[in-house]
Amino acid sequence: MTAETLKSLLTGAFSFTHRPEPIAGDLRMSWGLCILLLSLFYCRGKKGNLQKLQLLAHAVRLPEGRADIRAFLKGDLRPTEVAVRVEPWLNRAIAYGHAMKLVSVDKGKTIALLDKGIEVARELETLDALLGEERCFLREAAPKLTEAQLKRVWRMEDLL
């Protein structure tokens, strides 16, 4: 369309409408809640502390993060080389999960799956081709990460 054609078409008054904002898929509610539920589902005892969930939530988002944790678990990366940060979306997911009676929060530290949460996580397990990479990573990493490893990653104790 040439500039002239466009001008000839735009003869009347026109207005702009504010369009809704696109957001990243990993900031959608259901994505975050699924990651929270699956992380806990694969943890031993179907519960985990905030540090572990934060580490998993940060790593699971991107292929690089997943590769880092896999390398760390294999011993190819030192704890100080693992990048980690607090994901604000996870805290919100925990808050919603708690309100929706999917998880319980004990003393603000330990998060555990409630029966409804287990049921939803089981259902997620049965849905093929959903969160494929993420599920595979969480299934692999969640049960293996130990308390001692988490401390070494978060506190960088090796450098102290």
Added chain:
Amino acid sequence: MTLRLRCLRMRANTRDGLYGATVPFGTGLTAIWADNTKGKSTCTQGMLYALGLERMLSPRRGIPLPHAMTSYLQTNSNEDVVILESDVALEISNRAGQVVTITRSARAQTDNRIIRVTHAAALTNPGETGSSRDYFVWDPGAASREDGFHRFLEDFLGWSLPTVRRYDATDAKLYLETVFPLFWVEQKVGWSAIPASIPTYFRIRDVQKRAVEFIINLDAYKDALRRQKLQELIGINAREWRIELEKLDNALLQVGGRHESLPKAPTAISEELGRARLMVEEDGWKPLREAIEALRARVSEILAASIPDVATSSEHLAQELQRLNSLIEGLNSERVQIHNVKQLKLSDVEALRRRIASLDEDLQKNLDVQKIQRYSGITSALTPDRCPTCEQSLHDTLLSQEAIGAIMPIEDNIEYLRSQLRMFKNILEREVVAQRGIEVEASKLDRQLSEVYSRVRAVRTDLVSPGGNPSAAVIEERVRAEGRIRELENSENVFWGSIERLAGLSREYAALLEEQSKLSLDLTDDDIRKVRKLTLLVQEQVEQYGFKTFKSTEISIAEDSYKPEKEGFEIGFETSASDAIRLKWAYQLGLLELASEENTNHPGFLLFDEPRQQSSSKVSFANLLRRAALAKERDQQVIFFTSEDLSNFEQMTSGLECQKLVFPGFILQRLS
């Protein structure tokens, strides 16, 4: 193409001891009687489960077995006992007489995606041993990889399932789950469609049609296979064309050349190749032949003149050296510039590739979110629109609720990402072309510089040589020109070699297109004969079963959809419900009977779970049993599970040549 079920064994280890059942099957009709809720469906679903075919029932990943095999079972005294471990084993054989026993655990610590196949009749002859191998189901590749159980089962049955087109234009195998419903009718969903309730969630186009074509072995199916093969060959042809062009591009890059008017994709019009030209950079872009002629003229010019000695041309040489030095300066600065542009372009292309990868990743996450939201189970509640505590409305985001005005709905977000992906892919394509142009330019400059340097060396040699020596600069120019002619002639050979290979590919492409256009979409005479025979078999049977809605002779099998029709209109369940069941019996038994007269892919096996649906009359059912019992004469197998009134059942089967199994209580019983 034969499948025989020889024996089913179910075992459940409970707190109360071992429970289980062994159900042997014979050739011909096997009629199994048990009352309602006593375990018939457990048996049929157990067999499907052992064969890894649970997705025939539903797309959900889960064990399709009732609680009697997974959580608790009821004893004869109506007590519930908890199951600790359970498994299902099925002994089957094929036409070649091979017998295997398939075992799959239902409740166990082990992964229930694993199916163990033992090459022995381990159930009917417990002493027999054979090698065992584990196969997998559910995960991608189960139907195609060597370790995939369905690939094993396909080979075992002697089938070669065709590749079919899906709705999203990708290709997929005609999965076993889509073929089995034509001879395996289970009670819950199996009776709801004619000819069969075939799962559609694999998103295979015309899946019913494809499945029937395969089972009857119609030529139409072979044509469909050939059509797919041709599509594959056309794809290969296009790939080879692209590779040939890339090879030619690389070869021409070395000599500062490029081709013009060569089609980028295969063409069936060979004249288009005739229009192709080879251009080279020799003081501007010119056709190769022209460049060679100009160089030859220059060589003859040099040859015609006597070689001057150094003394007479020293002044001219000094000027020439000066000119060459300034030329080098210009070329070098141009080279630095082009190098910078090249680096920038490279980083642009890399950045675009990274952007596309991250968009792909984000798109996948959004698609996952969409699937979760569309799913009808409890998972769908993971996007609350109101706060579960204070009931305020919520945006679908885990960002702070105040941070953002309105969130794009997921469908729009996906479309938005797709359009971004399309845009970036287009930009990348354009940038790659530009990058290639820069590379051609850089290589041209490199070549020019090396030529000028070699000329400088010759002029300098002349300037320091004794005055009587012949001018090396003139000789060098001649040698260089001759070298360049050889180089260009070589690249001309490479060019014509490529054109010849492309012409070969073009001929091949034209032949493939021609064959594709000749493939008929209509049924062949053989196909029509088979479909008409099936029509006769169906007509004969519905008459026997007491079909009343209209005259049996008015029923025919449609030659386009292979569904039963009356005067061109499909017959569905607008007939009376019991007549629809009669029609379904007739169709599926008809397929089985057709297998003994025609060359089909039918496995010579038929299973009906609770065939007496919709209170079809006793006479009809008795006639069905009588007709099914004839399977023995044709060396085929029919298995019926029924809860018909026991005295009626005894009466109907008396005098029939069939194997009768009556389970007075629960089929699963405590084992001693």
